[in-house]
Amino acid sequence: MKPTLQFKLSQHLALTPQLQQSIRLLQLSTVELGQEIERIVQENPLLELDDGPGQSLAEYASDAQDGLPESLGPGGADTAAAEMPDAANGLDVDARFSEESGWSVEDGRSHEARDEDDERDFSQQAAESLSLREHLNMQLSLSQISERDRRIAGLLIDSLDEDGYLVQDLGELVALLPSELEIDIDALHIALGYLQHLDPPGVGARNLSECLALQLRALPGDTPFLDRALLLVEHHLDSLASRDFAAIKRLLCCDDECLRSIQQLVVRLNPRPGMAFSSSVARYVIPDVVVTKVRGTWVASLNPEAMPRLRINHLYADILKRSQDDSTRQLVNRLHEAKWFIKNIQQRFDTILKVSSAIVERQRQFFEHGAVAMRPLVLREIAEVLDLHESTISRVTTQKFMRTPRGIFELKYFFGSHVATEAGGACSATAIRALIKQMISTENARKPLSDSQISEILGQQGIVVARRTVAKYRESIQIPPVNLRKSF
Known part of the structure; x- marks a missing residue:
């Protein structure tokens, strides 16, 4: 063809x-x-x-x-x-x-005339805030330490993350440095000590426990319950995170009132000291x-x-x-x-x-x-x-x-989405999340409601919701589980 x-x-x-x-x-x-x-x-x-x-x-x-x-x-x-x-x-x-929409036509002015009208005065501009690195290097330049220690401390400053933590291991950092610099692990520890005494308190820490301990040591020595708070953040921070208050009271040899004061002291600390300098x-x-x-x-x-x-x-x-x-x-x-x-x-x-x-x-x-x-x-x-x-x-x-x-x-x-009710109607998932949030906000802090108990309460109101569905809704509104909501 x-x-x-x-x-x-x-x-x-x-x-x-x-x-x-x-x-x-x-x-x-x-x-x-x-x-x-x-x-x-x-x-x-x-x-x-x-x-x-x-x-x-x-x-x-x-x-x-x-x-x-x-x-x-x-x-x-x-x-x-x-x-x-x-x-x-x-x-x-x-x-x-x-x-009334406001889409209008040019009133006759040319580009040049409009540019002259739109000239602005830039004489007064807000000063740029210092970064964490600049803030720490400024303090180092005023410190009474040797030039070698100052440079090693500056090297550690460059290794900090935006929260102020030193995430890189000192041993790994020594291995990465050129051998001709003759910097050993002891020199890094000394420089790290200088860094951890700078402002803000807690900067240069290698983990959360060390960060909180540095901030506690920066407080006045006559601060109430300071020694027990140091013992708590250095050795029993996991127990505090899981809210195992019975074990904490046994380890610290304190009562409810003492533990409450210690907890308030720890909660006031800043777990991310470098965020104040974030841009x-x-x-x-x-x-x-x-x-x-x-x-x-x-x-x-x-x-x-x-x-x-x-x-x-x-x-x-x-x-x-x-x-x-x-x-x-x-x-x-x-x-x-x-x-x-x-x-x-x-x-x-x-x-x-x-x-x-x-x-x-x-x-x-x-x-x-x-x-x-x-x-x-x-x-x-x-x-x-x-x-x-x-x-x-x-x-x-x-x-x-x-x-x-x-x-x-x-x-x-x-x-x-909707959830069926016993009466044959439907209830919005948003309304159920609001009900869960409302129940948790009024619960007894000593005996918080579990997901199963919340499911039963909703069932009494005619809303059929499974325990796993309650857990999914609770997590979507960023409410911790029952063991993390428990207080004393």
């Missing part, structure tokens, strides 16, 4: 670049969305961030197209396909912008949705602080209106990309608000009474109500947060 050419007409669904961008933006967190916006703004000169009100993009888009030739306008098969609903994730990318920066959650009670009804609304304000650069837009030749084709493409990007971001927030409102509607009892009133909820239930795909609900509820009077929660928090 010789090769031939044939025309074939068929229909199929295709994900256009605009729809792919819409899906990608939907699954980004607030922080990741900000980074994506910064990247797009740097690449597209037609798109800018706006801090003030301006003309609606929907109005501007219709005005701008009137001045463009048809050959350069957003026509053709690509645009027709782009305006089709997304069958994969249920998003309608042809949604119109609301006038890690706290990352704060920016909620996407805020839930408030309006006239007796819980209402979800978008957080204005999480919504970026984007606009089209009016300077370049005017150029496109005046010029109608092929030389402006590049800017026309950038204009179309900018408008689609703004539309996709607006659609992202609209979808988040719809899903959040549906969640609030079904979890009203949670906002009234707390986690114990959480009802079972699955993604499919919200998807059916909003006529969206479950994958869309999954993207919306991942790394998106809701601020409520009871705290900030990820949208995933409001979904959970």
